[in-house]
Amino acid sequence: MKNLLKQFVLAVFVFFFTATISLAQDSIPEKDNVFKKFKSLENTEGRFKFFFNTPNRYIQNSAYDWLDSVNLYLNESEHSGDTLAINKYAILQSQIHYDLGDYDKSLAIAKELYEKKKNLEEKSNFLILNLLDKNYSKLELYAKQIEIRKEKKELGITENVAFYDIYSNLGLHRKAMDDYFKEEKKFIAEDDFYGQAVFYNNVGSYLRLDKSTPTALSTYKKAKGFVNVYLNDVTKVKTAKQLTKANHLKGIIEGNIGKCHVLLKQYEDALPYLERSVQTIQEFNKGKFSSDEVENTLEMAECYLQMGDLEKTTDILSNTITPSTIENILKKNKLFASYYSKTEDYKSSAYYLSKVIRMKDSVSINQSSLKKQQLAAVVGQDLEYSKKMMEQQKQALEDSRNEMIAKDERINIVFISLVFLLLGFAGLVYAYLRIIKSQRLIVEQKHIIEKALVEKDSHLKEIHHRVKNNLQMVSSLLSLQTKNTRSKAAIAALEEGKSRVKAMALIHQKLYQNEDLSVIEMQGYIESLINSVQSVYKKGGHSISITIDAEGVELDIDRAIPFGLMLNELVSNSFKYAFPDDGTDGKIYIHLRKNHGQEGFFEYTDNGIGLPEDTEVRAEASMGIRLMNRLANQLQTSLNTDRTTEGVRFWFNFK
Incomplete structure (x- = not known):
C-alpha cells in the first residue's frame, strides 16, 4: 500500500x-528562444551557421525537437533537389545524433557525406572529418580514427597527427601523458588561461587513469584555478560560446576532482564536487549526452552507498541516464549488487553479480584480440614509439642483470655528489663571506667619500661667502672714497666701479646660497642685479618697466661673472642715458635662453632715445663699451648692436 x-x-x-x-x-519570448529563432531563419546557410554558433542550443528545446525540424528541412530539400542544402542538413543530422549519444547513426550519416567530400566546401569537410574522428573514438575504432586524423593533417586542418587519447583508450596512460606534455605544453601561452585549464585537466585524467591519484588531484585543482581565472578575467571580452565552453569545462574538472576523492575513499569530500559537476554539465551541456555526467552520477551513488545512505543510493541508480560504455554498465551493476547486499536482498545481489561476471568474461574475450589489433595499428603509425618499445624490451634483460651493479654505482655517485655538494657549499659560504666583507669596505669607502664631498661643499660655500664679503668690503671702500671726492667724473667712475663689484659679489652670494655650487639660476640672479642697479640710478620721475625672460636657465661661474658684468653695464647705461626725460614710460626687455647641448642666446632691448650717431667714435673712448666687448670675448662671442625705431638692441650667441 x-x-x-x-x-x-x-x-x-x-x-x-x-x-x-x-x-x-x-x-519564453520568441526572440529569446533559440529554437524558434532557428526555425524563423529563411535560408539553409543561415540555419547552418546559427546551429553551430549557438552555445547550449538545447537549453529550451530538446535535441529531438531540433532533429524533427532538421529532418523536415532535409525532406523539403530532397523534394526540391537542392544538393547543397541536403548536405548541410545531413551534417546537422549527424551532429544532433552525436549529441544524443547515438554514435552509430551519427557515424553512418557522416560516412555517407564523406564519400561526397570532393563536392563539398571546406567548412563542411572540416565538420564531417571532426564528426568521423569523434564517432570513431566513441566506438573505439582507433585504426579508422588514425586514418581520419592523417587526412586532417594532409588538408591542413591540424598540424600533426596526435595519438594521446588513443594511447590512453588502449590503456597506455603514462605514454599518452608523456607525449601530450612534450608536444602540447610548448604551444600554450602563459596568459592563455583556458588553454592551460584544458591542458592540466587532460594531464590529470592521464594520471588518474594511471592510478597516480594524489598527483592527479593536485593537477585537477591547478586546472580549476586556471579556468576560474579565465572566467573572472574582466579585461578580455568573451562570447557566449566561450563562456559556455569554459563553464562546461569547469563542471568536468570538478567531476574529475570528485572522482579522485572517491578513489582515495574520501567520500564526504567527493560529494560536493560531484554534485556541482552534474549540475554544471546539465546547465551548460543541456540536451547533449555526456559520459562525464553519467560517470559522476554513478560516483555519487558510490559515495552514498559507502556512507550508508541507501535511500539516496537507490534514487540515483534508478534515475541515472542509461550508461553507454561497458565500464559504466559494469559500474552500475556492481553498485546494484553492493546495494542489494547491504539491504540483505542476496538474490538480487547475486543476479547483478552474475551479470557483472558474464559481461567481464564477454569483454575480456571479445576485446582482447580487438585491442591488440588496434594497438598494433597505432604502434605501426607511431614509429618512434615502436622503436622505444623495442629498445626497452631488448634492454629489459640487461637491466635486470646489471641491477645490483647499478645500485652500487648509484650509491657511489650519490656519495661523491654529496662530497662535491659539501665542497661547493663551503665555497659558496666562503664567497658569501668575502662578498659581505667587500660590501662593508664599499660602504665604508662610500661613507668617507660622501663625508669628503660634504666637507668640500662646505669649504666651497665658505670660500664664496668670504669672496662675497671681500667684494662688499671693496664696495664699501669705494663708497667711502666717493664721499671724500669732489670731482663729478671721479664720483661717476667710482659708482660704476662699485656697481661692477656688486655684480660680482652677487654671483658669489647666489653660489653659496644654492644647493648646487657649480651653476647659478639666472632668473633670480638677474632680478637681484636689476634691483641693485635700480637702487643706484632710478630717480623719482622714472617709470621704467623691466621684463626678464630667463626662467630655467643656469650658467656656470665662468660664464655668469662676465655675463653679469655685461648686463650691469647695459642696465646702468639705460638708466643713465636712455631715458633723459623723467616722465618717459621706459621699457627694458631681457631675454636669455640656453638649451642643453645647443648654443645660448642673449638679447637686451630698451625703447629709449637710442645710440648717438658717433657711437663708434665714442666706443674707442668709453670704458663701458670696451669692457662689454672684452667680456663678450671671454664668452667666446661678439656683442652685436642694432638700432631700432625705438631705442636700441644688443644681442649675441654664446656656447
Whole structure:
C-alpha cells in the first residue's frame, strides 16, 4: 500500500513538473528562444551557421525537437533537389545524433557525406572529418580514427597527427601523458588561461587513469584555478560560446576532482564536487549526452552507498541516464549488487553479480584480440614509439642483470655528489663571506667619500661667502672714497666701479646660497642685479618697466661673472642715458635662453632715445663699451648692436 502511494505521489509530481517545464518554454519570448529563432531563419546557410554558433542550443528545446525540424528541412530539400542544402542538413543530422549519444547513426550519416567530400566546401569537410574522428573514438575504432586524423593533417586542418587519447583508450596512460606534455605544453601561452585549464585537466585524467591519484588531484585543482581565472578575467571580452565552453569545462574538472576523492575513499569530500559537476554539465551541456555526467552520477551513488545512505543510493541508480560504455554498465551493476547486499536482498545481489561476471568474461574475450589489433595499428603509425618499445624490451634483460651493479654505482655517485655538494657549499659560504666583507669596505669607502664631498661643499660655500664679503668690503671702500671726492667724473667712475663689484659679489652670494655650487639660476640672479642697479640710478620721475625672460636657465661661474658684468653695464647705461626725460614710460626687455647641448642666446632691448650717431667714435673712448666687448670675448662671442625705431638692441650667441 505504501509503495502504491509513493508511486502515485511520484506520478503526480512528474506530471506537474512536466507541465511546468512546458508552460515555461511556451512563456519564453520568441526572440529569446533559440529554437524558434532557428526555425524563423529563411535560408539553409543561415540555419547552418546559427546551429553551430549557438552555445547550449538545447537549453529550451530538446535535441529531438531540433532533429524533427532538421529532418523536415532535409525532406523539403530532397523534394526540391537542392544538393547543397541536403548536405548541410545531413551534417546537422549527424551532429544532433552525436549529441544524443547515438554514435552509430551519427557515424553512418557522416560516412555517407564523406564519400561526397570532393563536392563539398571546406567548412563542411572540416565538420564531417571532426564528426568521423569523434564517432570513431566513441566506438573505439582507433585504426579508422588514425586514418581520419592523417587526412586532417594532409588538408591542413591540424598540424600533426596526435595519438594521446588513443594511447590512453588502449590503456597506455603514462605514454599518452608523456607525449601530450612534450608536444602540447610548448604551444600554450602563459596568459592563455583556458588553454592551460584544458591542458592540466587532460594531464590529470592521464594520471588518474594511471592510478597516480594524489598527483592527479593536485593537477585537477591547478586546472580549476586556471579556468576560474579565465572566467573572472574582466579585461578580455568573451562570447557566449566561450563562456559556455569554459563553464562546461569547469563542471568536468570538478567531476574529475570528485572522482579522485572517491578513489582515495574520501567520500564526504567527493560529494560536493560531484554534485556541482552534474549540475554544471546539465546547465551548460543541456540536451547533449555526456559520459562525464553519467560517470559522476554513478560516483555519487558510490559515495552514498559507502556512507550508508541507501535511500539516496537507490534514487540515483534508478534515475541515472542509461550508461553507454561497458565500464559504466559494469559500474552500475556492481553498485546494484553492493546495494542489494547491504539491504540483505542476496538474490538480487547475486543476479547483478552474475551479470557483472558474464559481461567481464564477454569483454575480456571479445576485446582482447580487438585491442591488440588496434594497438598494433597505432604502434605501426607511431614509429618512434615502436622503436622505444623495442629498445626497452631488448634492454629489459640487461637491466635486470646489471641491477645490483647499478645500485652500487648509484650509491657511489650519490656519495661523491654529496662530497662535491659539501665542497661547493663551503665555497659558496666562503664567497658569501668575502662578498659581505667587500660590501662593508664599499660602504665604508662610500661613507668617507660622501663625508669628503660634504666637507668640500662646505669649504666651497665658505670660500664664496668670504669672496662675497671681500667684494662688499671693496664696495664699501669705494663708497667711502666717493664721499671724500669732489670731482663729478671721479664720483661717476667710482659708482660704476662699485656697481661692477656688486655684480660680482652677487654671483658669489647666489653660489653659496644654492644647493648646487657649480651653476647659478639666472632668473633670480638677474632680478637681484636689476634691483641693485635700480637702487643706484632710478630717480623719482622714472617709470621704467623691466621684463626678464630667463626662467630655467643656469650658467656656470665662468660664464655668469662676465655675463653679469655685461648686463650691469647695459642696465646702468639705460638708466643713465636712455631715458633723459623723467616722465618717459621706459621699457627694458631681457631675454636669455640656453638649451642643453645647443648654443645660448642673449638679447637686451630698451625703447629709449637710442645710440648717438658717433657711437663708434665714442666706443674707442668709453670704458663701458670696451669692457662689454672684452667680456663678450671671454664668452667666446661678439656683442652685436642694432638700432631700432625705438631705442636700441644688443644681442649675441654664446656656447
